[in-house]
Amino acid sequence: MVVAERKPFDEIWAMLEGYERVLVVGCGTCVTICWAGGEKEVGLLAAQLRLTASREGRKLDVREAVVERQCEREMVEELRDAVEEVDAILSMGCGAGVQMVAEVFEEKPVFPALNTTFIGAPEREGVWVERCAACGDCMLYWTGGICPVIRCAKGLLNGPCGGTRRGGKCEIDPEKDCAWVLIYQRLKKQGRLDLMERYYEPKNYRAVKRPGRIVAMR
Ligand code: SF4
Numbered sequence: 001m002v003v004a005e006r007k008p009f010d011e012i013w014a015m016l017e018g019y020e021r022v023l024v025v026g027c028g029t030c031v032t033i034c035w036a037g038g039e040k041e042v043g044l045l046a047a048q049l050r051l052t053a054s055r056e057g058r059k060l061d062v063r064e065a066v067v068e069r070q071c072e073r074e075m076v077e078e079l080r081d082a083v084e085e086v087d088a089i090l091s092m093g094c095g096a097g098v099q100m101v102a103e104v105f106e107e108k109p110v111f112p113a114l115n116t117t118f119i120g121a122p123e124r125e126g127v128w129v130e131r132c133a134a135c136g137d138c139m140l141y142w143t144g145g146i147c148p149v150i151r152c153a154k155g156l157l158n159g160p161c162g163g164t165r166r167g168g169k170c171e172i173d174p175e176k177d178c179a180w181v182l183i184y185q186r187l188k189k190q191g192r193l194d195l196m197e198r199y200y201e202p203k204n205y206r207a208v209k210r211p212g213r214i215v216a217m218r
């Protein structure tokens with residue numbers, strides 16, 4: 001999933017200066033799961049905007065909507081009637097969602113209410129962790145399903161670095177597990193420790209040309 005977090009309110013407020021009717025649009029998928037841009041967060045931000053406007057004596061009509069996935073054109077199209085009635089859109093989707101909304105409604109300014117941070121997964125309630133850098137050349141089959149590119153602080157493909165702390169913690173951040181200790185433990189469980197002796201060639205970081213594009217073959 002894509003993980004994001006809300007921008008500071010002052011930044012959002014400054015973006016909306018000069019606009020009187022704003023549609024706050026949430027997304028029902030990744031950003032709902034990471035508590036950044038779902039129905040609840042749309043309601044909270046809209047309420048905060050109304051409250052601030054009333055405190056400052058500013059005229060601001062704030063509307064709310066949530067689509068299932070902001071990164072899908074058909075779903076964003078559902079907003080057309082609501083968009084016609086406002087002069088700006090505040091997207092609570094990830095960067096892909098914001099850009100899709102901007103593409104569908106080119107005539108309206110679209111502002112991002114979130115900072116998109118990484119591809120990750122929930123670790124426990126209220127905590128999300130980065131798990132993939134979308135390098136385009138996945139090596140998880142050699143590393144027991146643990147990504148050294150993103151989980152090793154140095155991105156080492158041939159680890160560990162030699163600085164691993166007692167207890168298997170990373171030398172850069174003692175709060176985090178050393179990725180290569182985790183890889184070792186996982187491979188040991190699988191009886192595949194021979195892979196620890198394997199040399200990994202430098203990765204082909206050009207496997208995905210930016211901006212990435214995939215065309216399905218049918
Ligand atoms: S090796 Fe690349 S594609 Fe695979 S999990 Fe790591 S960053 Fe993502």
Ligand code: SF4
Pocket residue numbers: 151152153154155156159160161162163164165169170171172173177178179180181
């Ligand atoms: S201690 Fe482990 S996770 Fe930290 S930089 Fe060294 S190899 Fe990478």
